[in-house]
Amino acid sequence: MNTQFITLDGIDGAGKSTSLDTIRQWFEAHQLPVLFTREPGGTAIGEALRQLLLNPETQVNSRTETLMLFAARQQHLDEVIKPALAKGTHVVCDRFTDATFAYQGGGRGLPLADIAVLARWVQQGLEPDLTLLLDIDLAVAQSRLAQNGCQDRFEQLDSAFFERTRAVYLQRAQAQLQHYRIIDSGQSLAKVSTAIHQALNHLFGYPA
Numbered sequence: 001m002n003t004q005f006i007t008l009d010g011i012d013g014a015g016k017s018t019s020l021d022t023i024r025q026w027f028e029a030h031q032l033p034v035l036f037t038r039e040p041g042g043t044a045i046g047e048a049l050r051q052l053l054l055n056p057e058t059q060v061n062s063r064t065e066t067l068m069l070f071a072a073r074q075q076h077l078d079e080v081i082k083p084a085l086a087k088g089t090h091v092v093c094d095r096f097t098d099a100t101f102a103y104q105g106g107g108r109g110l111p112l113a114d115i116a117v118l119a120r121w122v123q124q125g126l127e128p129d130l131t132l133l134l135d136i137d138l139a140v141a142q143s144r145l146a147q148n149g150c151q152d153r154f155e156q157l158d159s160a161f162f163e164r165t166r167a168v169y170l171q172r173a174q175a176q177l178q179h180y181r182i183i184d185s186g187q188s189l190a191k192v193s194t195a196i197h198q199a200l201n202h203l204f205g206y207p208a
């Protein structure tokens, strides 16, 4: 069986943490070797960049922000993701390049074509086999974030930013449905779990 590179993405407040637990339990139940990691982060330099990127005190322009994200991603690919896949470990990454298209392209308004150039340069053809996109109504996401209290540099952005971000996520997923599974994360937790199980079963060739 090929090793699989799976990513999980969606706007802040879409419920990634709960879905990651579901994915973790699915891998445990199937006794498959897997590595969970995240972006920005996953390496020493990546986690240092993450601190800067999420800190509300950081002042940075959108292009620099994008380069910091791709710098973290390059190191993450070389040091963690590619070596794991090469030794037969599946990789589940909490956010990946879709987030850059959505947040920096959609949200910040940078040209998607420029992000695509950086993605090609950094990824050298490596793309996720499956991206689980958690889609959620903006008002629900914002109320979840408000409940969590203290917000990072991205979570503080306004709802217009997240509307644009969500729109790019959906456009990308709808353009390549063979690699994406759009999951309505406004549904009950049980339904979200079922949708995740179905997507993973399909990817790994298990019965639905």
Ligand code: TMP
Residues within 6 Å of the ligand: 012, 038, 039, 040, 069, 094, 095, 096, 097, 098, 099, 100, 101, 103, 104, 154, 155
């Ligand atoms: P999270 O992983 O806890 O959701 O936080 C990461 C934040 O970084 C989140 O608000 C989205 C943002 N982000 C980008 O803006 N672009 C990216 O490429 C990535 C990976 C994350």
